[in-house]
Amino acid sequence: MQYLVDTANLEAIRHCCKYYPITGVTTNPTIIAKENRDFRELICGIREIIGLKRALHVQTTAETAEDILAEATMLKSLVGGQFFIKIPITAEGLRAAAMCKENDIGVTMTAIFTQQQALIASVAGADYVAPYVNRLDNIVSDGVNVVSEIVDIFNIYKLPTKVLAASFKTVEQVHKCAMVGTHSITINPDLFESLIFHPLTNTAINSFSNDWEKVYGEQNVPELLK
Ligand code: E4P
Secondary structure (H helix, E strand, O other): OEEEEEOOOHHHHHHHHHHOOEEEEEOOHHHHHHHOOOHHHHHHHHHHHHOOOOEEEEEOOOOOHHHHHHHHHHHHHHHOOOEEEEEEOOHHHHHHHHHHHHOOOEEEEEEEOOHHHHHHHHHOOOOEEEEEHHHHHHOOOOHHHHHHHHHHHHHHOOOOOEEEEEOOOOHHHHHHHHHOOOOEEEEOHHHHHHHHOOHHHHHHHHHHHHHHHHHHOOOOHHHHOO
């Protein structure tokens, strides 16, 4: 399982890199616009924080295959390292995916809502497909089922494309996607906090600490072993 963080907020990315085993950052135009900063500085700032080994997925704003390839080429040479251009699934997007792969640019096909969109994106050469779980749930569809069937169909055809499940609001959604074998998820920074939270964990930690203090007071292990 790969965990990615779905934000362009530099402070949040720094925090997530420090505390969580994240393998990358995903953005989209909404996420970028929310920061309301110089685009080049923002993208380079993200790369500086995450380093070259973590993946940076940046969404194209172009619509034709030629323009998408041009954007992807510029972005890749700007940020270097593990880079994936996020391309919404359209006919031009599929053509762009194939063109980007020919030019050795990683591709994440995004705005995926159906199993067949994912399948054709994979056949076109996408490295990742990003199905939107919560947005499906919001229209009384079943986001987890779509993720599950995408995982299955990639297995049936032995396709190398990975599922990067996206658009999450709850830990339950994340858990269910993990149980159906998604290869990766991208979540907002707050959801990381929720993923590791349990009140009984806090109770356990407090009780360990109280029991220790009753005998050893403020002294910690290095002090006791000096
Ligand atoms: C990531 O690829 C998507 O852009 C993102 O997860 C969408 O999330 P949202 O539905 O919370 O906007």
